[in-house]
Amino acid sequence: MPRVAAEVRAKREGARRTQILEAAAHVFSRKGFAGATISEIARAAKLSEGSIYNYFRSKEDLLINIPQHLVQSVLVPLAGDAPVPATPEEAERLLRLLAGAMVDRVRAHAPFLKVFLSTLPYLSPAARRAYMQLLPTYAAEVLERFLREGARRGVFRKDLNPVIAARALPGMLLMFLMTQEVLLGRQMIRYGYDEIVPEAVHIFLYGAAPREARARIRHPEGGRT
Amino acid sequence: MPRVAAEVRAKREGARRTQILEAAAHVFSRKGFAGATISEIARAAKLSEGSIYNYFRSKEDLLINIPQHLVQSVLVPLAGDAPVPATPEEAERLLRLLAGAMVDRVRAHAPFLKVFLSTLPYLSPAARRAYMQLLPTYAAEVLERFLREGARRGVFRKDLNPVIAARALPGMLLMFLMTQEVLLGRQMIRYGYDEIVPEAVHIFLYGAAPREARARIRHPEGGRT
Amino acid sequence: MPRVAAEVRAKREGARRTQILEAAAHVFSRKGFAGATISEIARAAKLSEGSIYNYFRSKEDLLINIPQHLVQSVLVPLAGDAPVPATPEEAERLLRLLAGAMVDRVRAHAPFLKVFLSTLPYLSPAARRAYMQLLPTYAAEVLERFLREGARRGVFRKDLNPVIAARALPGMLLMFLMTQEVLLGRQMIRYGYDEIVPEAVHIFLYGAAPREARARIRHPEGGRT
Amino acid sequence: MPRVAAEVRAKREGARRTQILEAAAHVFSRKGFAGATISEIARAAKLSEGSIYNYFRSKEDLLINIPQHLVQSVLVPLAGDAPVPATPEEAERLLRLLAGAMVDRVRAHAPFLKVFLSTLPYLSPAARRAYMQLLPTYAAEVLERFLREGARRGVFRKDLNPVIAARALPGMLLMFLMTQEVLLGRQMIRYGYDEIVPEAVHIFLYGAAPREARARIRHPEGGRT
DNA sequence: GATGAATGAGTCTTCATTCAT
DNA sequence: TATGAATGAAGACTCATTCAT
Numbered sequence: 001m002p003r004v005a006a007e008v009r010a011k012r013e014g015a016r017r018t019q020i021l022e023a024a025a026h027v028f029s030r031k032g033f034a035g036a037t038i039s040e041i042a043r044a045a046k047l048s049e050g051s052i053y054n055y056f057r058s059k060e061d062l063l064i065n066i067p068q069h070l071v072q073s074v075l076v077p078l079a080g081d082a083p084v085p086a087t088p089e090e091a092e093r094l095l096r097l098l099a100g101a102m103v104d105r106v107r108a109h110a111p112f113l114k115v116f117l118s119t120l121p122y123l124s125p126a127a128r129r130a131y132m133q134l135l136p137t138y139a140a141e142v143l144e145r146f147l148r149e150g151a152r153r154g155v156f157r158k159d160l161n162p163v164i165a166a167r168a169l170p171g172m173l174l175m176f177l178m179t180q181e182v183l184l185g186r187q188m189i190r191y192g193y194d195e196i197v198p199e200a201v202h203i204f205l206y207g208a209a210p211r212e213a214r215a216r217i218r219h220p221e222g223g224r225t
Numbered sequence: 226m227p228r229v230a231a232e233v234r235a236k237r238e239g240a241r242r243t244q245i246l247e248a249a250a251h252v253f254s255r256k257g258f259a260g261a262t263i264s265e266i267a268r269a270a271k272l273s274e275g276s277i278y279n280y281f282r283s284k285e286d287l288l289i290n291i292p293q294h295l296v297q298s299v300l301v302p303l304a305g306d307a308p309v310p311a312t313p314e315e316a317e318r319l320l321r322l323l324a325g326a327m328v329d330r331v332r333a334h335a336p337f338l339k340v341f342l343s344t345l346p347y348l349s350p351a352a353r354r355a356y357m358q359l360l361p362t363y364a365a366e367v368l369e370r371f372l373r374e375g376a377r378r379g380v381f382r383k384d385l386n387p388v389i390a391a392r393a394l395p396g397m398l399l400m401f402l403m404t405q406e407v408l409l410g411r412q413m414i415r416y417g418y419d420e421i422v423p424e425a426v427h428i429f430l431y432g433a434a435p436r437e438a439r440a441r442i443r444h445p446e447g448g449r450t
Numbered sequence: 451m452p453r454v455a456a457e458v459r460a461k462r463e464g465a466r467r468t469q470i471l472e473a474a475a476h477v478f479s480r481k482g483f484a485g486a487t488i489s490e491i492a493r494a495a496k497l498s499e500g501s502i503y504n505y506f507r508s509k510e511d512l513l514i515n516i517p518q519h520l521v522q523s524v525l526v527p528l529a530g531d532a533p534v535p536a537t538p539e540e541a542e543r544l545l546r547l548l549a550g551a552m553v554d555r556v557r558a559h560a561p562f563l564k565v566f567l568s569t570l571p572y573l574s575p576a577a578r579r580a581y582m583q584l585l586p587t588y589a590a591e592v593l594e595r596f597l598r599e600g601a602r603r604g605v606f607r608k609d610l611n612p613v614i615a616a617r618a619l620p621g622m623l624l625m626f627l628m629t630q631e632v633l634l635g636r637q638m639i640r641y642g643y644d645e646i647v648p649e650a651v652h653i654f655l656y657g658a659a660p661r662e663a664r665a666r667i668r669h670p671e672g673g674r675t
Numbered sequence: 676m677p678r679v680a681a682e683v684r685a686k687r688e689g690a691r692r693t694q695i696l697e698a699a700a701h702v703f704s705r706k707g708f709a710g711a712t713i714s715e716i717a718r719a720a721k722l723s724e725g726s727i728y729n730y731f732r733s734k735e736d737l738l739i740n741i742p743q744h745l746v747q748s749v750l751v752p753l754a755g756d757a758p759v760p761a762t763p764e765e766a767e768r769l770l771r772l773l774a775g776a777m778v779d780r781v782r783a784h785a786p787f788l789k790v791f792l793s794t795l796p797y798l799s800p801a802a803r804r805a806y807m808q809l810l811p812t813y814a815a816e817v818l819e820r821f822l823r824e825g826a827r828r829g830v831f832r833k834d835l836n837p838v839i840a841a842r843a844l845p846g847m848l849l850m851f852l853m854t855q856e857v858l859l860g861r862q863m864i865r866y867g868y869d870e871i872v873p874e875a876v877h878i879f880l881y882g883a884a885p886r887e888a889r890a891r892i893r894h895p896e897g898g899r900t
Numbered sequence: 901g902a903t904g905a906a907t908g909a910g911t912c913t914t915c916a917t918t919c920a921t
Numbered sequence: 922t923a924t925g926a927a928t929g930a931a932g933a934c935t936c937a938t939t940c941a942t
Binding site: 712713714724725728733734 | 935936937938939940
């Protein structure tokens, strides 16, 4: 068998898979996983129902493969090689960039996130874990390193908990993203992300308390609720 | 017809509805909306399938009515009448209480939140809006007032945007709650909420930057992405 | 709950099951298991497709239950209490009766036997075993006892192997039954069962060899092929 | 066109057909006709699915052609030219050989016989007839001639019905073969074929009745059930 | 001739909903 | 009002067959 033919075939198979997954993602995001039908996905992919099964084992298999082939490239290299900041001003600039990028991505992939959120809780544990690893973990780890390094250089508090903080900052934005983009599908407050992002980053860096108050304060030491 | 009988009837009908909705909420949270069957809900409610249709028009009708009867009372009056703080220390204490309460509630209702998240994006817009109003909005408005008042009294920065900030604080916690309680169902980081909540509140109040840095800083003024 | 209602319900359920199984047996015997469709069975049972599944878990479940509820009573008490013969003449008379009864039964249930034969080899081992026990085993054991007792009383050869002989006699007839009734569905030779049965029984009792030859013969002593 | 090429082509076509039929027989016997797929047969034949349709019109066409090309040569010439026996002792020896050969063949082809049994009842009448002629008929006719000749020479009873008897002897063994080899796939009684065959042949020749009884007996004269 | 992707008709099975009792 | 059997529409999935390459 000529190797060329095999390559061509492999490429065409890849194209078909992408074509189907795009159709599936589209239908899933409009109807949800349960509400989507293979028939509709096939129509969207301009294929017959049977053909779908030449490339994927089941409807759930489609779902599981969507992030791998479709969203992957977008989610992973979020802040791959963010430089370590030298000053708070630089930190603020970098964090705004990072946060802005995160917002853009979530907004761009809101349809997929809907599917993700509505399906995940009822997937098999294995599928769930595989799914989860794709998402915020990586971003959080990058940010964690960023904070840890920055703290060592005195750009952040020495007593800052980088694990918690690295999730708190995206969380601030997540609230807006979740309600506006994913759940409601429309804006709820009168501020745009160009106002939200700087404000959130500023709070993250300098807090909500007035300047005088900050001067007196030390690190929290636990004790909850 | 004696009015007493009518009252008794109405009360019994209400009891039946509650009984059914509780069963439905229970089954929905284990199986999801699509995965739940009327048969299973009927069994959980110790009724027959037919009887459910004497009280609700359809399966979706059950879903729509769950928050009205069940969750409302639990989620809404989160911080109904939080006092206005006089000092930053008191604000920190109050915010810790508020945040802790929010965490407790979300954790207690995680199963229902799963249903909420998985179903909401695909409901009719009207149902979606009705659903949404019950949840974080109200809490956010309470917090918003709290911040606005506090700012006026100098406990928070004068230039703090209370609308954004009131959503940023719950968001910080939301990140942990979403991934751990709702999506994954297990702890992901090595800190418990008794460490997360104070740290988040502290960041919210005083920021991640070191004290010296804060002294120099002014308010952000927009410019994004 | 009144017990009477439960009884009525149980009886009606039994009637429905029988009704469905009869329809299934009918369709299976015409089309085979694989060729039959639930839709056709439902039509034959004058029910909707869905109703079938209120009484049986699957198409295979129908198949497995057919002998239990339908054919059982016919196959089991074949020669339940055949008297022990005192003379060879009586033995011949009794064996003709027995063989004739067997022929009648197989012919009466030929449609079911078709299904049985075509399906059995591809059932799960457990189902297969359960299925098998219903059929020739019992008949063979009755005959075995009959031969063993007869041999003790001198009506059959003392050195006759009753286990083998008890299967050889039905086997003689089985050849005709299998080819004519089950496989071909029409007569293949010019003799009817009223001639076949006596001849087979006679051979079974007195052999194909001429009288003179028999006088000289002893028992076989193994050594095969 | 050169005739040589045509011959080569015909021969290659024959080889391809055999290759496919062997694969089909193999798959059919493991999965049954309905359970087998063209895809699996193609894999077993080391061909593509499409190629099969260059040689056979349909899946059923494969089934119908299996005996012609495969089983024919094995099953047919069972006792092609059995010599006519001169004495009862020789007859017994020959019959044992014949019966043993039959047992061996059935056992060797048990997998195919399963397919045969499960498929035949639901084939078209024509296919059924074609199928049937290959099998026991021919063997029975050989045995019939053997018995008829032997009777003429006084080795068997003059009043023996050779048509019936020629089917009764194989039938004796058929009972064991059917239950053990075809239906159950495992031994059911504690005797091996090396004991079953001689015993069955002995019964066939000399009967189950004791010697004294035989001396008194005449031919049966009908009258049934 | 060989290939194997594409097709779509055909099946089993599920389940929300209805309705006679 | 309560029941639960009956219904049948709908959907995932299979696979024999076709056909462009």
